[in-house]
Amino acid sequence: MDNPLSPHLQIYRWQITSVLSILHRISGVVTSIGSVVLVTWLLAIGIGEETFNCINSIFFSFLGRAVLIGITLAVCFNTLNDIRHLFWDYGYGFSLNVVKFTGWLVAIISIILTVLIWLFVYEVI
């Protein structure tokens, strides 16, 4: 056993730091599975216009949009929280107050970004 193990989730009290740590992993897995959506779209473009229109109508159905919005949120969160992790790697932002603050910041900004992206897609803004 070479790597240090992560803490056992069952005995941990819920707090912003641990919740975000778990969400970071969950969003990473969601993004990984979400790559299938992106590849499906790319492949549909390659196959032809009819397939592309068909895939588009599936993606823009109610369920499709729900999935896409979920993936958008996962990508935004994973990227922003990764930037937070990169700052830690260089030794910045380690005090408890800052960790909590940047944690909330990342959570809130990823939601705002997701909303903004979808407002752009709907041409509201």
Add this chain to the structure above:
Amino acid sequence: MSNSAKTTWKIHKFTSMVLVPFVIYLMLKIISISKLSYEQIIDELSSTWAILYILIFTVLGLFHMRLGVFEIMEDYVHDKTLKKILKIFVSVFILGILTLVCLSLLLILIS
């Protein structure tokens, strides 16, 4: 921590760093592409830069994915056989994505 774990961590961090601008660009591009017609999308995607971007992003993304998923498995999957099966599954998934991306690009180029 063993040496290989350290190297793995460094590669993971490197892919994180490089992927940040790639993901931002991807988000902006997808929004603008979603407004285009099919022909315009084909035009956009068959440029050399687009193809280069897609290939580099795919390779970096898949590396990042593999390291991340393996790290999670290292923590939560303790059964050796199950871990082996999951690792094969992830590798097949990654190879599948890579193959489909290359196939899509070829189809886009010849269309």
